[in-house]
Amino acid sequence: MNPLLAARWQMELSLAFHMVFAAVGMGLPVLLLGAEAMAARTGEAHWKDLARRWAKYTAVLFAVGAVSGTALSFELGLLWPGFMAWAGAVLGPAFALEGYAFFLEAIFLGLYLYGAGRLSPRTHRWTAVPVAVSGLASGVIVTAANAWMQCPTAFTEVGGVAVPTEAFAVFRATPWPSMAVHAALSCYVSVAFAVAGLAAGAMLRGRQEPHHRAALGLSMAFGAVSMALQLVSGHDLAGVVARTQPVKLAAMEAHFETSRRAPALLGGLPDTETGTVRGALRVPGALSMLATGSLDGEVPGLRAYPRDRWPSVTLVHLSFDVMVGAGSALAALSALWWLLAWRRQGAAPPRWLLWGVVLGAPLGFLALEAGWIVTEAGRQPWVVQGHLLTARSVTPRTDVGATLALFTALYLALSAATWAVLRTIARAPWRAPS
Template sequence: MSDLMFARSQMAMSLAFHIVFAVVGIGMPALMVIAEWRWLKTRDAVQLELAKRWAKGTAILFAVGAVSGTVLSFELGLLWPTFMEHAGAVIGMPFSLEGFAFFTEAIFLGIYLYAWKRIPPRAHFAAGVVVAFSGALSGAFVVCANAWMNAPAGFEMVNGQVTNVDPLAAMFNAAAPSQIVHMTLAAYAATGFAVAGIHAFALWRGTPHRAFHRAALQIALTIGLPTALLQPLSGDWSARDVAKRQPVKLAAMEGHLRTGPAAFVIGGWPNETTLTHTGAIEIPGALSLLLHGDAQAVVPGVDSVPAEDRPPLGIVHLAFQIMIACGTIMAALSLFGAYRWWQRRRERGVALPDDRAFLMALMLASPLGFIALEAGWTVTEVGRQPWIVQGVFRTADAVTPMPGLGVTFALFTALYLGLAVAVVFLLWRQILKTGVTQTPIDLTSELPIPSRMTGAHPAPRG
């Protein structure tokens, strides 16, 4: 491979690894806050146990995410120095604010983990809310920077130099709202389904600790099901924005190869030379109808730009199809879950945690959110090629001239593989092993319960 391909591959691997932890950093704090809120309302020790276990998991994943995020920030400067030279002043604000949100999350996560017996219950709960909010805000700031790469704004190019920089206009670019909503919903849906699948497995195999896993499953579904239902709506919004600002990316996503009325293409593999499909199912006019309300509306195809300005068609189309398939399955499962919940309330039938068919479906669907997430980011990044900033900077012009990038690619691959093994081991040992094989501890003996929720905990003894 060329150094450019090694640089792109290394960045792709780093982003694919880090995005998992970034998403969990958004979703997991919400789960632990809901569990603590339910404990404050009911004084059910199982809810307290859930909050503490999920806090441990959040801390482990947050630490690994901090390492991978730090490496990623160095890679931006090492692999893409020309990009950082031109774009740093324009998108420095969202990156700086992301750092502020990150440190806020870290500080309050420390308070949440170690101040159970040292501050009043409401103050402790508020610390968890700050962790959840700052995690979501951190993700939003990063997405603002990525959205700017798709819809550049807030600067002018004069003789190849960036001038008249407006950081606010750059951060609040036209693509940011749809991408932020789509990414945030994806984070909650992916985390909710993954956690639900773990506890669904425990219930399906007949664990003796049903109360613990039922409570966990209920909270996970509270996060996962509604966001999975909303995700197709946000996806439609995002796709319409892409159609307006990056028509060639949309054409590659949808497999619309030649300009004219656009069919909805299912499956298949596009031929980049002949601009034809192999093995695709097409619904004539459906994409034109979806975008413009007219089945005969003309939609720009891949052929609307020269070959050197086209993204890799096969990868983008396949990734988009995978994302749509995963999202559709999750939304359908959410509808089924909502129907079964409504049916139970009406007929007093079998509850969702006792519905073995539903539990099996959750187990099978548990990785789909993260698969869709990885596929969606592939569409976003590969679909923008050959531009690192749409219509402004080409990726080939932004890569470092330093040779030997294959060595750094191998080293960073080994680093990420090591981190992956470490995080799986820590989660299994600290969370999954104890959560599945042992009876939940009654932490009320460790944490004195005040007579009023607003009262302070007694001072720790010793």
């Protein structure tokens, strides 16, 4: 395998793996806080049990996220020394800020997870707040680095490296606010619907404890709010991509010819040779509307750009559709759930609806991964859009195939082991508060 391909696979594998745990590290503490707040307000034991159980999941998943995140911080250099030498000075200050946020998250997580017997109940509850806040902060900051790679700004190229014109240049990247909101919400959506699906599954298996209903109600509420906001955020981000990365937008929609009243394409297999798409559902004018705000707006097609500057159109287009499809399904599920909840006035949810929630469990994470593929694969062949090619930043080492094999084995083993540990926690009986 050539080193560039191996390095890209290793990076993608490491990020795809880490992302799940990073999302949990952001989302689960919010649910945890919800359960703690309900426990404090109602005094009901099952809320406290629930918080305790979710804390165990957090302990396990955060640990996997912390170590896989460490691997990533090294892999940036190990796989892409050319990128780090070129862009390190631009990214450094923001990553330092991210470092403090991650530090605080780890400190307060230690206090929350292990401090139950050593802190007053009130203080203990409060230690979960910095966990959720710094988790969000580190996600928002790290997204700035990515936004800058999509839309580099506030730098000059001197002697073959990027020199920032101000220390926190990455925060000037146009897509950052939209990307940060979209990324944070995607983590919340993923975690909310995954937790809801697990609770619904337990109820379908006939588990009668109040814990599952409490978990289901809380996570569906969290999911509904996050998903509603995500619809707005997704629309906003698509507009930003249209303005800042027209090639990526064209790939997302497999839009080959520059045209007015451009259609949005649902599904279909793009053929990059002929510039056609087979089997897609077309919504006339929708892409023009999205990109320009007018049905008659002109949207540049892929053919307006050199062929060697296109990303993989099939991958980006299909990933985009998977993301939109999964997100829409969750939005519909969530709307249906709350509509029926309002109508059934506290009665138990019907089994078919619980099945729907179970089927929705993986969709948030699916959308998260697919959306990330759109973002990153859509930027190719660039690592820093318009300035640094991925091929120019790869390591000169020829043994990347070996480390790819090593990390593949590691992450496969880790996935299996993590799953086994989570099942152990899930099967433990609920215990009364001590």
